[in-house]
Amino acid sequence: DAGVIQSPRHEVTEMGQEVTLRCKPISGHDYLFWYRQTMMRGLELLIYFNNNVPIDDSGMPEDRFSAKMPNASFSTLKIQPSEPRDSAVYFCASSYGGLVDTQYFGPGTRLTVL
Protein backbone atom coordinates (compact mmCIF):
# COMPACT_ATOMS: atom_id res chain seq x y z
CA ASP A 1 0.00 0.00 0.00
CA ALA A 2 1.20 3.52 -0.75
CA GLY A 3 0.23 4.81 2.65
CA VAL A 4 -1.88 7.89 3.28
CA ILE A 5 -1.71 10.25 0.32
CA GLN A 6 -2.15 14.00 0.61
CA SER A 7 -2.23 16.72 -1.98
CA PRO A 8 -0.96 19.24 -2.57
CA ARG A 9 2.29 18.93 -0.59
CA HIS A 10 2.75 22.68 -0.57
CA GLU A 11 0.22 25.44 -1.05
CA VAL A 12 0.84 29.16 -1.12
CA THR A 13 -2.19 31.38 -1.42
CA GLU A 14 -3.32 34.87 -0.69
CA MET A 15 -5.58 35.90 2.13
CA GLY A 16 -9.23 35.54 1.22
CA GLN A 17 -8.73 32.72 -1.24
CA GLU A 18 -10.32 29.30 -0.92
CA VAL A 19 -8.00 26.42 -0.13
CA THR A 20 -8.83 22.73 -0.55
CA LEU A 21 -6.64 20.01 0.90
CA ARG A 22 -7.10 16.41 -0.18
CA CYS A 23 -6.49 13.07 1.45
CA LYS A 24 -6.67 9.44 0.43
CA PRO A 25 -6.56 7.08 3.43
CA ILE A 26 -5.01 3.63 3.45
CA SER A 27 -7.38 1.16 1.86
CA GLY A 28 -9.45 -0.67 4.45
CA HIS A 29 -9.01 1.94 7.15
CA ASP A 30 -12.35 3.23 8.33
CA TYR A 31 -11.13 6.07 10.52
CA LEU A 32 -9.78 9.29 9.03
CA PHE A 33 -8.34 12.20 10.99
CA TRP A 34 -7.39 15.76 10.06
CA TYR A 35 -4.72 17.47 12.18
CA ARG A 36 -3.11 20.89 12.12
CA GLN A 37 0.44 21.44 13.34
CA THR A 38 1.95 24.81 14.29
CA MET A 39 4.83 25.80 16.50
CA MET A 40 2.54 27.68 18.85
CA ARG A 41 -0.28 25.17 19.22
CA GLY A 42 1.45 21.89 18.46
CA LEU A 43 -0.52 19.03 16.93
CA GLU A 44 -4.28 19.59 17.09
CA LEU A 45 -7.06 17.30 15.98
CA LEU A 46 -9.51 19.21 13.80
CA ILE A 47 -12.04 16.54 12.89
CA TYR A 48 -12.33 12.81 12.43
CA PHE A 49 -14.57 10.45 10.50
CA ASN A 50 -15.65 6.88 11.07
CA ASN A 51 -17.05 5.09 8.03
CA ASN A 52 -17.28 8.45 6.23
CA VAL A 53 -19.38 10.00 9.01
CA PRO A 54 -17.98 12.96 10.98
CA ILE A 55 -17.75 11.94 14.64
CA ASP A 56 -16.05 14.86 16.35
CA ASP A 57 -15.51 18.26 14.77
CA SER A 58 -14.99 20.19 17.99
CA GLY A 59 -11.45 21.03 16.92
CA MET A 60 -12.49 22.86 13.79
CA PRO A 61 -11.45 26.43 14.56
CA GLU A 62 -14.38 28.26 13.02
CA ASP A 63 -16.96 28.26 10.26
CA ARG A 64 -14.32 29.01 7.68
CA PHE A 65 -13.19 25.40 7.98
CA SER A 66 -15.19 22.51 6.60
CA ALA A 67 -14.40 18.85 5.92
CA LYS A 68 -16.09 16.18 3.89
CA MET A 69 -15.63 12.51 3.23
CA PRO A 70 -17.84 11.56 0.27
CA ASN A 71 -16.50 8.00 0.15
CA ALA A 72 -14.12 5.66 1.91
CA SER A 73 -11.14 6.65 -0.22
CA PHE A 74 -11.31 10.43 -0.27
CA SER A 75 -11.62 13.37 2.09
CA THR A 76 -11.23 17.12 1.75
CA LEU A 77 -10.52 19.93 4.17
CA LYS A 78 -11.59 23.31 2.89
CA ILE A 79 -10.75 26.76 4.21
CA GLN A 80 -12.83 29.63 2.87
CA PRO A 81 -11.79 32.40 3.14
CA SER A 82 -8.21 31.69 4.18
CA GLU A 83 -6.31 33.93 6.62
CA PRO A 84 -2.58 34.24 7.43
CA ARG A 85 -3.15 32.57 10.82
CA ASP A 86 -4.25 29.43 8.98
CA SER A 87 -0.65 28.91 7.87
CA ALA A 88 0.38 25.51 9.21
CA VAL A 89 1.12 21.94 8.23
CA TYR A 90 -2.08 19.96 7.83
CA PHE A 91 -1.84 16.22 8.31
CA CYS A 92 -4.33 13.57 7.39
CA ALA A 93 -4.13 10.22 9.19
CA SER A 94 -6.06 6.97 9.02
CA SER A 95 -6.42 3.93 11.22
CA TYR A 96 -7.98 0.49 10.99
CA GLY A 97 -8.80 -0.28 14.59
CA GLY A 98 -10.25 3.06 15.56
CA LEU A 99 -9.08 5.39 18.25
CA VAL A 100 -6.99 2.82 20.13
CA ASP A 101 -5.00 1.78 17.11
CA THR A 102 -2.02 3.14 15.22
CA GLN A 103 -2.76 6.26 13.26
CA TYR A 104 -0.81 6.39 10.00
CA PHE A 105 -0.05 9.93 9.01
CA GLY A 106 0.25 11.28 5.51
CA PRO A 107 3.20 13.47 4.46
CA GLY A 108 1.26 16.64 5.25
CA THR A 109 0.37 19.78 3.32
CA ARG A 110 2.35 22.88 4.17
CA LEU A 111 -0.04 25.81 3.77
CA THR A 112 1.17 29.38 3.61
CA VAL A 113 -1.40 32.16 3.49
CA LEU A 114 0.08 35.52 2.55
Place this chain on the structure above:
Amino acid sequence: GENVEQHPSTLSVQEGDSAVIKCTYSDSASNYFPWYKQELGKRPQLIIDIRSNVGEKKDQRIAVTLNKTAKHFSLHITETQPEDSAVYFCAALGGSSNTGKLIFGQGTTLQVKP
Protein backbone atom coordinates in the same frame (compact mmCIF):
# COMPACT_ATOMS: atom_id res chain seq x y z
CA GLY B 1 -11.94 17.56 28.45
CA GLU B 2 -8.55 15.88 28.44
CA ASN B 3 -5.40 17.94 28.89
CA VAL B 4 -1.87 16.59 28.37
CA GLU B 5 1.27 18.25 29.67
CA GLN B 6 4.68 17.12 28.41
CA HIS B 7 8.15 17.80 29.86
CA PRO B 8 10.80 18.74 29.08
CA SER B 9 10.29 20.74 25.92
CA THR B 10 13.90 20.12 24.88
CA LEU B 11 16.34 17.43 25.92
CA SER B 12 19.97 17.02 24.96
CA VAL B 13 21.88 13.84 25.80
CA GLN B 14 25.16 12.26 24.86
CA GLU B 15 25.08 9.24 22.59
CA GLY B 16 24.71 6.10 24.70
CA ASP B 17 22.97 7.86 27.58
CA SER B 18 19.32 7.37 28.48
CA ALA B 19 16.53 9.85 27.81
CA VAL B 20 13.28 10.20 29.74
CA ILE B 21 10.23 12.21 28.68
CA LYS B 22 7.29 12.64 31.02
CA CYS B 23 3.64 13.41 30.44
CA THR B 24 0.69 14.01 32.72
CA TYR B 25 -2.97 13.82 31.81
CA SER B 26 -6.13 15.10 33.44
CA ASP B 27 -8.91 12.68 32.49
CA SER B 28 -8.86 9.67 34.81
CA ALA B 29 -11.00 7.79 32.27
CA SER B 30 -8.27 7.93 29.62
CA ASN B 31 -7.20 4.42 28.69
CA TYR B 32 -4.83 4.63 25.74
CA PHE B 33 -1.46 6.39 25.62
CA PRO B 34 0.58 6.36 22.40
CA TRP B 35 3.94 7.97 21.69
CA TYR B 36 4.79 9.40 18.27
CA LYS B 37 8.18 10.33 16.85
CA GLN B 38 8.51 13.07 14.27
CA GLU B 39 11.78 13.61 12.48
CA LEU B 40 12.49 17.02 11.03
CA GLY B 41 10.22 17.70 8.08
CA LYS B 42 8.60 14.29 8.29
CA ARG B 43 5.29 12.89 9.45
CA PRO B 44 4.61 11.65 13.01
CA GLN B 45 5.02 7.89 13.40
CA LEU B 46 3.89 5.67 16.25
CA ILE B 47 6.80 4.17 18.17
CA ILE B 48 5.06 2.58 21.14
CA ASP B 49 1.76 2.68 22.98
CA ILE B 50 0.34 1.46 26.26
CA ARG B 51 -3.15 0.76 27.52
CA SER B 52 -4.43 1.42 30.99
CA ASN B 53 -4.48 -2.22 32.03
CA VAL B 54 -0.68 -2.42 31.71
CA GLY B 55 1.93 -0.66 33.84
CA GLU B 56 4.92 -1.01 31.55
CA LYS B 57 5.73 -2.00 27.99
CA LYS B 58 9.09 -2.47 26.28
CA ASP B 59 10.23 -2.66 22.69
CA GLN B 60 13.99 -3.03 22.34
CA ARG B 61 15.53 0.26 23.52
CA ILE B 62 12.18 1.93 24.13
CA ALA B 63 9.92 1.53 27.12
CA VAL B 64 6.84 3.27 28.41
CA THR B 65 5.56 3.29 31.98
CA LEU B 66 2.13 4.28 33.18
CA ASN B 67 1.03 5.36 36.65
CA LYS B 68 -2.75 5.60 36.59
CA THR B 69 -3.01 6.78 40.17
CA ALA B 70 -0.76 9.75 39.56
CA LYS B 71 -2.04 10.14 35.99
CA HIS B 72 1.35 10.27 34.38
CA PHE B 73 3.27 8.21 31.86
CA SER B 74 6.83 8.30 30.63
CA LEU B 75 8.93 7.32 27.64
CA HIS B 76 12.35 5.84 28.31
CA ILE B 77 14.97 5.49 25.58
CA THR B 78 18.14 3.64 26.50
CA GLU B 79 21.48 3.61 24.68
CA THR B 80 20.48 6.62 22.64
CA GLN B 81 21.77 6.98 19.11
CA PRO B 82 21.99 10.04 16.83
CA GLU B 83 19.07 8.71 14.79
CA ASP B 84 16.89 9.01 17.89
CA SER B 85 17.10 12.79 17.47
CA ALA B 86 13.55 13.97 16.73
CA VAL B 87 10.48 15.50 18.31
CA TYR B 88 8.54 13.08 20.51
CA PHE B 89 4.84 13.52 21.24
CA CYS B 90 2.85 11.80 23.93
CA ALA B 91 -0.91 11.55 23.66
CA ALA B 92 -3.86 10.42 25.71
CA LEU B 93 -7.23 9.23 24.51
CA GLY B 94 -9.84 11.37 26.20
CA GLY B 95 -13.43 10.20 26.30
CA SER B 96 -14.47 6.69 25.33
CA SER B 97 -12.64 4.29 23.04
CA ASN B 98 -15.41 4.76 20.50
CA THR B 99 -16.07 8.47 20.55
CA GLY B 100 -13.10 10.09 22.27
CA LYS B 101 -10.13 11.72 20.63
CA LEU B 102 -6.37 11.80 21.03
CA ILE B 103 -4.99 14.84 22.79
CA PHE B 104 -1.30 15.42 22.13
CA GLY B 105 1.33 16.93 24.37
CA GLN B 106 3.36 19.87 23.12
CA GLY B 107 6.30 17.71 22.12
CA THR B 108 9.88 17.20 23.30
CA THR B 109 12.79 17.92 21.00
CA LEU B 110 15.44 15.30 21.69
CA GLN B 111 18.97 15.90 20.52
CA VAL B 112 21.48 13.07 20.78
CA LYS B 113 25.03 14.31 20.48
CA PRO B 114 27.52 11.91 18.88
